[in-house]
Amino acid sequence: MAGHKTTTEFDSDLADRFARHDPARVLAQVVAMRGVLTEYDLSARAAAGDNALARSTARATLAALNPILAHLATTHADHPDYRERWRPRSSWD
Template structure:
């Protein structure tokens, strides 16, 4: 059975692999409808609105990798919650438990992946 910790680690692995496979290092918008990405200065422009371009540039691979690293630290800090020796078990953040009985912080980290087939309804905060 997949645990919430295992699930969160696997989804972060997926995010990291996807970001590393994308053009690196930074994406920027031209302020109109294009995105410049990577060292080769390629441009994506087809069917992008300015809002789309801004959103894509804001979530470039470098940012995704930074977010994955931060989320991994949170997962590791909470990996033993509920065992009696975990971060939440000694009131690390006020005994905040999710409705399904797990760590609320891990439940929050997993929620963006609720459409994944391995996500379990009882993890929903």
């Protein structure tokens, strides 16, 4: 029938989609992002702590992570909870 796909065509389309959006890769990306956010959280806590060396190291880590996280967050810029103040500034500004 014209306009209808065969099972083989659906299977091929699904295989192509999985190749582009491999579920294992997507889950690995989620795990990696959670790791980055955990590092941020740990650094934020250390930056507020009593140990001067840990505070200094944590502040440097936060300074490095802030622009990276701002760029990564732009993938959700179309979400209603996204805030424009989170949008990264150019390093050249």
